[in-house]
Amino acid sequence: MSMELLDSELFYSPNRVLYPSFKKGLYMEEYFFEYMKKNNITHDKNGRQYIPVLWTNFQIENWFNFRKDEMQDILNKYIEKNPCSNGYFTVVQYDDGPLLELPNKTIVYGACSGSIKLPLIYQDLDNKLERIQKKSFKEKSVLCSFIGRDTHNVRNKIINYYKNNPNFCIINNSEYRDVENAEKEYTDLTINSKFTLAPRGYGRSSFRFFEIFKLGSIPIYVWDDIEWLPYKERIDYSKFCISIHIDDLDKLESIIVNIDEEKYNEMLDEFKKVKDIFELEYMCEYIIS
Numbered sequence: 001m002s003m004e005l006l007d008s009e010l011f012y013s014p015n016r017v018l019y020p021s022f023k024k025g026l027y028m029e030e031y032f033f034e035y036m037k038k039n040n041i042t043h044d045k046n047g048r049q050y051i052p053v054l055w056t057n058f059q060i061e062n063w064f065n066f067r068k069d070e071m072q073d074i075l076n077k078y079i080e081k082n083p084c085s086n087g088y089f090t091v092v093q094y095d096d097g098p099l100l101e102l103p104n105k106t107i108v109y110g111a112c113s114g115s116i117k118l119p120l121i122y123q124d125l126d127n128k129l130e131r132i133q134k135k136s137f138k139e140k141s142v143l144c145s146f147i148g149r150d151t152h153n154v155r156n157k158i159i160n161y162y163k164n165n166p167n168f169c170i171i172n173n174s175e176y177r178d179v180e181n182a183e184k185e186y187t188d189l190t191i192n193s194k195f196t197l198a199p200r201g202y203g204r205s206s207f208r209f210f211e212i213f214k215l216g217s218i219p220i221y222v223w224d225d226i227e228w229l230p231y232k233e234r235i236d237y238s239k240f241c242i243s244i245h246i247d248d249l250d251k252l253e254s255i256i257v258n259i260d261e262e263k264y265n266e267m268l269d270e271f272k273k274v275k276d277i278f279e280l281e282y283m284c285e286y287i288i289s
Contacts, residue, residue, distance in 0.1 A: 003042050003052055006078045010071055013058040020207050021183050025123025028111060028280060029054050032091045035284040044288050047086035048107065051078075056094040064099075072100050079103050091287065093120065095203030109287050112203030117230040118287075119278050120205040134216030135191055137261045144220070144256055145189050146197035147171040148208065154199045154224050154246050161249055167257070169193070190215040194264065195242070195256050197222060204228035209241075210278055218267055220256070222246055231277055231286070240271035 005012070015027060026034065036042070036050055043049050058064055058071075079088075087105030092098050097113040108114030111121075150156050150172050162168035169189060173182055190196050190212055198209035199222035212219040220242040221229065227245075229237055237243055244252055259267075276282055 002040060003037055003050070004078075004082065005052055006074055008071065008074050010058055010067065011053045011074070013054065013061060015054075015057040015060075017060060020122070020211070022124055022128050022211065023122040024128070025125045026280075027056065027122050028093050028118065028120075028283065029056055029091050031123055031280045032284055032287065035281075041288060043084075043086075044089060047084070048089045048105075049082060049084040049086070051075075051088050051090040051102070051106070053090060053098070055090070055092040055098050059094050059099050068100070075100055075102075089287070091118070112205050112228060117228055117232075118283055119210060119230050120203070120207055121210050121278060121280060121283070122207070123280060129187070129211055129214035132187060132191065132215060137194065137264050140192050140194045140217075142169045142189065142193040143167040144195040144197065144253075145169040145171075145193040146199070147173055147186050147189050149173060149201070151201040152199070154222055155201065157246055157249065158197060158199055158222060165253070167253060187215060190217050193217050195220050199246075200224065200228070213241075213271055213275065213278070216268070218242070218264070218271075220244065220252065222249070235274050235277060240267045240274070 015030070033052055033054060036052065041050070087107065088103055089107040089109065090098065090102070091109045092114060093111045095112045097108055097110055102108070107116060109116045109118050111118050144167060146158060146162075146168070148155065150159060159170055159172050163170050171185070171189070194217065196208070196212045196217040196219055198206045198212055198219040200206060204223065204226055205228045206221075209219045209221055218241055222244055224246045227243060229243060242252075242255065
């Protein structure tokens, strides 16, 4: 059975936003969509039917709210035409999940919200971050850093808490508009940092959590309402990174100061054992199985 698409190109709008700047290829929804088409798959192993929609691509468009009712009607008709007693599933990167009403018994695999957690990752056909020369523990001059925009109260607390701490290099680049220089500043600082803060932004996850690994640093994920770490039933995050609730921020410095070179390198080695889990191909196989 070949995949049947919804009866409107609006659901398959191209993504006109390039973010992060390291992306070269497809976003996660697009990659999964192409994976399903290429392998002629319409259902997962439990018999749930895939709702083939590129949610983020059209939900970020200004016209979406004006055509929301129209798109809801098209989606409803698609479900009526494709009944599935086992239920449905879909994949979404968008921070707030699907903004259309889904049928009952729908599992949402999401990068920041939904029923089942996925990593917030993208395709980079150039492997740009992985090709950058890394530094050893002794070569890294910064204990911990953060460079990014103040897009959530969690980040605001981090910036204010550590801005005068000499062990932390904190740069709020909310007003920074020079993409090329911002990219270089981010990679240079991360490479020179033993630990790099990866706090949630507007969404519960962050692209930088996975970018930091590729730059040879150890990420510190800071969260508030839900710890959005995927595949926790399969991997032990405590072996290769730090995850901390914003209310425990005062404990963080003591934790990382007491991680010596041997322990640090063990953590990097532990990540190498599981790094394939944070690739798009694994994500696709995980969802189907």
